[in-house]
Amino acid sequence: MNQEKLAIDGGKPVRTKPLPLEFPGMHHMDAKEIQAAVRLLRARSPFRYYGIKLQKEVEKLEAAAKAYGKEGEETGVTVGFGSLTGDAAGGVTVSADEAGNLSFAVTFDMSKISGGDAFAIDTGHEGTHVADIRNPLYADPRTTLSDFQREFRGYETSVWVARSLGFATLSYGRVQVWNRSWSKVDQRDAAITRYLTTREQNPLPETRPHNPWPD
Secondary structure, eight states: OOOOOOGGGTOOOSOSSOOOOOOTTGGGOOHHHHHHHHHHHHTTOOSSSOSSSOOOHHHHHHHHHHTTOSTTOOOSEEEEEOOOSTTOSEEEEEEEOTTOOEEEEEEEOGGGOOSHHHHHHHHHHHHHHHHHHHSHHHHSTTTOOOHHHHHHHHHHHHHHHHHHTTOSEEEETTEEEEETTOOOHHHHHHHHHHHHHHOSSSOOOOOSSSOOSOO
């Protein structure tokens, strides 16, 4: 039987330092959160629903995730895995029935995806394409997206997912489309544009505005 005294009776305490204050999330804040806060302040848009230049990150990520639906939910989206031509790691094929109802087949080429984080980035990217094509604005010739604009929005989501996962940079081919040290959104936009217009396979002519929808 252990005869050691309890700390209250003069014995050795189990802890010599107090436990940290328990405010959920506080202990996990670091430079990434500081940079995100500075970015919102520079845009003068610290709130979700109003500001001078809303960043719209949450809404776009939610739309990309919602595009796939919940398990067992009929969303018209099927996900499969197979070989894709070129350097694309993901792709969306769209079809419509006689009534005009859309169906989406999302395919991922896992031979071009390195790990779970990269898969999450590609999943967000392709989910944005599904959400955009479903949007009534897409069906209207006056407000539809060009190929460049559609891909630009997809890569915006790729950047936001990478940033939320703690990536310091994100590159495609030889082009870095995002760097955590960049303080201005314009740097990211210019980098995505450079990649889309100069990539070796299927380069796209630039269309302005790059992202014409309010998200």
